[in-house]
Amino acid sequence: MVNGFQRLGARALAIAERFGRAFLFLLRALAGMPALVLRPGLVVQQLYSVGVLSLVIIVVSGVFVGMVLGLQGYTTLLNFGAEQSLGVLVALSIVRELGPVVTALLFAGRAGSALAAEIGLMKSTEQLSGMEMMAVDPMNRVIAPRLLAGFLAMPLLAAIFSFLAILGSYVIGVGLLGVDAGAFWGQMQDAVEFREDILNGVIKSVVFGFVASWIAVFEGYDAEPTSEGVSRATTRTVVYTALAVLGLDFVLTAVMFG
Amino acid sequence: MTDRSVIDSAQVLLDTRCRCKLNAPWTQFMADTFADAGDHLVDIRDLHFSRGERLLFDGVELSIRRGEVTAIMGPSGTGKTTLLKLIGGQLQPDRGTIHVEGQHVAGLSTRGLYKLRRRMGMLFQSGALFTDLSVFDNVAFPLREHTDLPEPLIRDLVLLKLQAVGLRGARDLMPAQLSGGMARRVALARAIALDPTMVMYDEPFTGQDPISMGVLVDLIRRLNDALGLSSIIVSHDVAETARIADRIHVLHGGRIVESGTPGALYESQSEWVRQFMHGLPDGPVPFHYPAALGFDEDLMSQPRSSRGAW
Amino acid sequence: MRNRRLVEIWVGVFVAMGAAALFGLAIQVSNVQVFDARGGYELELRFENIGGLRTRAPVTVGGVRVGRVADVELDSSTYEAKVTVRIDERYEFPEDTSASIYTSGLLGEQYIALDPGGLDFYLRDGDEITLTQSALVLERMIGQFLYQMGNDDD
Ligand SMILES: Nc1ncnc2c1ncn2[C@@H]1O[C@H](COP(=O)(O)OP(=O)(O)OP(=O)(O)O)[C@@H](O)[C@H]1O
Numbered sequence: 001m002v003n004g005f006q007r008l009g010a011r012a013l014a015i016a017e018r019f020g021r022a023f024l025f026l027l028r029a030l031a032g033m034p035a036l037v038l039r040p041g042l043v044v045q046q047l048y049s050v051g052v053l054s055l056v057i058i059v060v061s062g063v064f065v066g067m068v069l070g071l072q073g074y075t076t077l078l079n080f081g082a083e084q085s086l087g088v089l090v091a092l093s094i095v096r097e098l099g100p101v102v103t104a105l106l107f108a109g110r111a112g113s114a115l116a117a118e119i120g121l122m123k124s125t126e127q128l129s130g131m132e133m134m135a136v137d138p139m140n141r142v143i144a145p146r147l148l149a150g151f152l153a154m155p156l157l158a159a160i161f162s163f164l165a166i167l168g169s170y171v172i173g174v175g176l177l178g179v180d181a182g183a184f185w186g187q188m189q190d191a192v193e194f195r196e197d198i199l200n201g202v203i204k205s206v207v208f209g210f211v212a213s214w215i216a217v218f219e220g221y222d223a224e225p226t227s228e229g230v231s232r233a234t235t236r237t238v239v240y241t242a243l244a245v246l247g248l249d250f251v252l253t254a255v256m257f258g
Numbered sequence: 259m260t261d262r263s264v265i266d267s268a269q270v271l272l273d274t275r276c277r278c279k280l281n282a283p284w285t286q287f288m289a290d291t292f293a294d295a296g297d298h299l300v301d302i303r304d305l306h307f308s309r310g311e312r313l314l315f316d317g318v319e320l321s322i323r324r325g326e327v328t329a330i331m332g333p334s335g336t337g338k339t340t341l342l343k344l345i346g347g348q349l350q351p352d353r354g355t356i357h358v359e360g361q362h363v364a365g366l367s368t369r370g371l372y373k374l375r376r377r378m379g380m381l382f383q384s385g386a387l388f389t390d391l392s393v394f395d396n397v398a399f400p401l402r403e404h405t406d407l408p409e410p411l412i413r414d415l416v417l418l419k420l421q422a423v424g425l426r427g428a429r430d431l432m433p434a435q436l437s438g439g440m441a442r443r444v445a446l447a448r449a450i451a452l453d454p455t456m457v458m459y460d461e462p463f464t465g466q467d468p469i470s471m472g473v474l475v476d477l478i479r480r481l482n483d484a485l486g487l488s489s490i491i492v493s494h495d496v497a498e499t500a501r502i503a504d505r506i507h508v509l510h511g512g513r514i515v516e517s518g519t520p521g522a523l524y525e526s527q528s529e530w531v532r533q534f535m536h537g538l539p540d541g542p543v544p545f546h547y548p549a550a551l552g553f554d555e556d557l558m559s560q561p562r563s564s565r566g567a568w
Numbered sequence: 569m570r571n572r573r574l575v576e577i578w579v580g581v582f583v584a585m586g587a588a589a590l591f592g593l594a595i596q597v598s599n600v601q602v603f604d605a606r607g608g609y610e611l612e613l614r615f616e617n618i619g620g621l622r623t624r625a626p627v628t629v630g631g632v633r634v635g636r637v638a639d640v641e642l643d644s645s646t647y648e649a650k651v652t653v654r655i656d657e658r659y660e661f662p663e664d665t666s667a668s669i670y671t672s673g674l675l676g677e678q679y680i681a682l683d684p685g686g687l688d689f690y691l692r693d694g695d696e697i698t699l700t701q702s703a704l705v706l707e708r709m710i711g712q713f714l715y716q717m718g719n720d721d722d
């Protein structure tokens with residue numbers, strides 16, 4: 001019994017300590033960001049690996065999610081004779097929820113895991129130590145540009161995803177199922193509010209991007225410097241990001257639309 | 259050492275007056291104040307360090323002179339790499355002090371530490387090349403980070419360093435395309451890219467064929483003398499190291515057991531040092547990592563669990 | 569990086585795509601420039617019953633959107649629903665304009681339709697439209713219908 005409590009306590013302390021480390025880590029990385037103004041090349045390079053290399057999966061998933069939503073929404077709305085409102089249904093669910101959330105999950109799988117693995121491997125092969133001994137702070141040179149690129153890439157990716165998903169549902173709804181194009185866009189524009197819906201969606205994706213990149217670089221940097229440690233860091237990145245994004249989404253939705 | 263004797267005499271004075279002990283911060287302060295940066299590049303006093311349960315250093319006292327090639331030798335796992343990391347400020351001692359160029363390493367601010375490290379070059383045992391950069395970019399890395407030199411000049415400097423290690427032709431290869439020995443030489447070129455005043459080589463000779471080994475040995479010596487560097491070599495290769503080292507310190511059991519010129523160490527009184535220097539299989543040095551049971555007993559004993567690690 | 573130029577081009581393409589998508593979301597998906605919360609002027613409407621009318625519901629004239637419902641309140645002295653609507657400043661309506669609440673489609677959203685009158689005096693910010701027709705509540709209609717059927721039987 002007492003042992004159980006002790007184990008629980010030890011566990012809680014370990015988690016609290018990890019959170020503390022993650023937070024200090026974030027502060028140090030943020031402190032390294034202003035200097036990046038002088039070296040935009042570093043960020044551009046990371047935008048390439050975080051953003052451009054994620055484009056394919058974002059584009060493909062966006063179009064397909066939109067098409068599926070178009071099909072499903074149409075058949076459901078048909079039951080109520082409201083199939084002309086397809087645009088509203090699709091746009092609101094994409095812009096408010098699916099866009100930011102699905103993009104963040106894909107981002108964790110595509111970019112986050114790669115970030116964690118890359119940094120973890122740099123650590124386990126002593127590249128980070130080597131950098132330190134060359135008087136180059138890995139926080140500024142390695143971590144900060146990656147973190148910043150993650151922050152920047154995520155809202156852009158989410159916007160691309162959302163827009164393509166709506167286009168996908170347009171192709172299915174208007175092109176295939178015969179929803180009136182005017183009704184599709186017109187009702188959508190009437191119902192979707194820029195500040196309430198679009199802007200809140202963008203804010204969500206900014207928050208998710210921040211959290212997802214933070215988790216990825218921290219897990220990589222904090223990884224045990226072994227093959228096993230790196231693989232565990234990669235897994236943890238995806239799992240923690242998914243949990244954090246879903247939890248935060250609930251909170252944000254409650255605050256924004258509640 | 260003068261600072262030791264100052265502290266000691268201060269202690270004696272105090273003992274006779276009031277029978278109290280100098281507390282650690284005070285001793286520390288005096289040691290800091292009196293550490294003479296004169297001809298000592300690195301000064302290690304009373305160094306204690308442990309890795310988990312294992313006590314690696316138990317009172318290491320070591321002075322490394324300016325302008326010399328100093329070798330630190332000792333059996334595998336005695337903590338030579340760890341010692342270099344302590345000197346470079348990547349690890350903090352549990353007790354004791356390390357001064358480099360008169361600066362107390364563990365007490366430096368991050369900025370101060372990085373400033374000091376610019377004058378240090380370190381060749382990592384694993385090479386630690388950046389796997390996403392080509393050989394050329396690896397060697398150019400410290401130059402690009404720390405200088406504003408124009409690209410053509412950087413190119414010349416990099417080619418010069420690569421030429422010195424015989425790998426000018428490999429500049430466009432990626433680290434994954436290098437052999438172990440080549441990677442080590444690229445790392446060496448990178449370590450000396452900024453023309454540091456002090457270079458630490460962790461196992462520079464491992465994995466080198468006899469020809470490049472000979473070139474490297476000469477290179478280290480020539481660099482040291484031509485550029486007025488100080489070099490610290492950690493190595494097992496007794497013959498090669500002895501050929502170029504001015505002074506060898508032998509590390510064993512958490513302490514420096516013997517220091518001296520290579521010649522003196524070959525003729526050492528200590529049976530242990532002689533065995534190490536001559537590489538004799540028989541002698542006081544155990545070849546085996548300490549085990550709980552003897553080999554026979556271990557073979558005869560029942561395994562605690564029949565399940566393997568997998 | 570091996571091909572710096574290519575990397576830069578791709579990142580440029582990526583950022584342009586993201587910006588274009590954001591712009592598209594703003595312009596094509598939402599209706600960003602019209603009816604922003606501050607532009608336009610407000611009118612007050614009183615209804616006996618507003619049914620399922622919500623804030624942000626459209627206000628139309630002849631099927632054209634001219635504004636949005638900004639606020640819905642209960643007037644605690646008269647127990648009427650007080651609806652504030654915000655009208656685009658481009659439009660002006662006579663003082664004898666009337667308002668009704670309709671439903672788009674059978675189960676669709678409820679909206680306010682304005683029916684402009686013929687007077688030469690125009691409604692200004694803060695004015696009230698008094699000629700209103702409440703929402704048709706389905707249950708009430710069915711109830712009335714049944715009641716009338718009962719009366720007819722007599
Ligand atoms: N990160 C670490 N965590 C825990 N123990 C470590 C760590 N690194 C090294 N050790 C332990 O410290 C001891 C000394 O390691 P170190 O790498 O300094 O040895 P070394 O003298 O350089 O050996 P070699 O000559 O084989 O390179 C080893 O016994 C090792 O088990």
Ligand SMILES: [Mg+2]
Pocket residue numbers: 338339340383460
């Ligand atoms: Mg070692």
